[in-house]
Amino acid sequence: MIQACEEQLIRKRYSYNTRKTYLYFLKSYYYYCEENKLDLNQKSSVKAFIFELVKKGGSRSAQNQAINALKFYFEKVLGQEKQYYEFDRPRQEFRLPETLTQEEVKKLFHVINNLKHKTILVTIYSLGLRVGELINLRISDYNKEKSYIRVVQSKGNKDRIVPVPPRLKSMWRKYYIKYQPSIYLIEGQKGEGHPYSRESVQKILKRACKKVGIKRKVTTHTLRHSYATHLMNNHVDLRTIQVLLGHNSLKTTQIYTHLTDRRILDTPSPLDFLH
Numbered sequence: 001m002i003q004a005c006e007e008q009l010i011r012k013r014y015s016y017n018t019r020k021t022y023l024y025f026l027k028s029y030y031y032y033c034e035e036n037k038l039d040l041n042q043k044s045s046v047k048a049f050i051f052e053l054v055k056k057g058g059s060r061s062a063q064n065q066a067i068n069a070l071k072f073y074f075e076k077v078l079g080q081e082k083q084y085y086e087f088d089r090p091r092q093e094f095r096l097p098e099t100l101t102q103e104e105v106k107k108l109f110h111v112i113n114n115l116k117h118k119t120i121l122v123t124i125y126s127l128g129l130r131v132g133e134l135i136n137l138r139i140s141d142y143n144k145e146k147s148y149i150r151v152v153q154s155k156g157n158k159d160r161i162v163p164v165p166p167r168l169k170s171m172w173r174k175y176y177i178k179y180q181p182s183i184y185l186i187e188g189q190k191g192e193g194h195p196y197s198r199e200s201v202q203k204i205l206k207r208a209c210k211k212v213g214i215k216r217k218v219t220t221h222t223l224r225h226s227y228a229t230h231l232m233n234n235h236v237d238l239r240t241i242q243v244l245l246g247h248n249s250l251k252t253t254q255i256y257t258h259l260t261d262r263r264i265l266d267t268p269s270p271l272d273f274l275h
Helices: 002-011 016-035 043-055 060-077 102-110 115-127 131-135 166-179 198-212 220-233 238-245 250-258
Strands: 148-151 160-163
Touching: 002 016, 002 060, 016 043, 016 060, 043 060, 102 115, 102 198, 102 220, 115 131, 115 166, 115 198, 115 220, 131 198, 131 220, 160 238, 198 220, 220 238
Parallel strands: none
Antiparallel strands: 148 160
């Protein structure tokens, strides 16, 4: 079951994170059925598994991910018709994404002395990339003349184009002269032609946050959220940000309109209008 699911996830080009999440819940479901002597392919087993997840305090997000993983197994691996389960799918909790201020971003970049490490974080922030998109970015994806990169087969199996700002181009030139990458823009320690690891990228960011004194949880995706938020704070329209981020739906991008940004903080009170 697990191997068949993994192969199908890879064939259908699901992202690394989606594959990891689906396989986690599918393995949990497999062991749950074995332990309780349940038939893997029965809807009643699925309902029992989800109910157990709820009893153990699984978040709404986890419940939705488990349901999606099991739907993938029945529909994409076993080839059954679309599955409908007779229980309410939990509504997604609304959570504002964690972001950094522009001043915090400046400080992060300032404390990094290693050119490759700085180039990695500046590239993620400057282009709003997911970490998987960064490490899979090839030199051939960069159009030097027109100053853009093509993000190939990103989340949702879509390509998109993102403009490269002049300051990042200048940093890339210095980086290229020093490190001479051959295939991937950022290459790892294993030698020529090997991509950088996502774990190493997270470690670079974690060390920089510690130096700066940022104690809240910050991930590479926080840099992507910050990219979108800072664009919006500087009056870039929502539709443009949607395209740059590669979101299918404008609703996904609209979460950034809920953030307490500069425009909200600068909004006057009606009291200010009284004389």
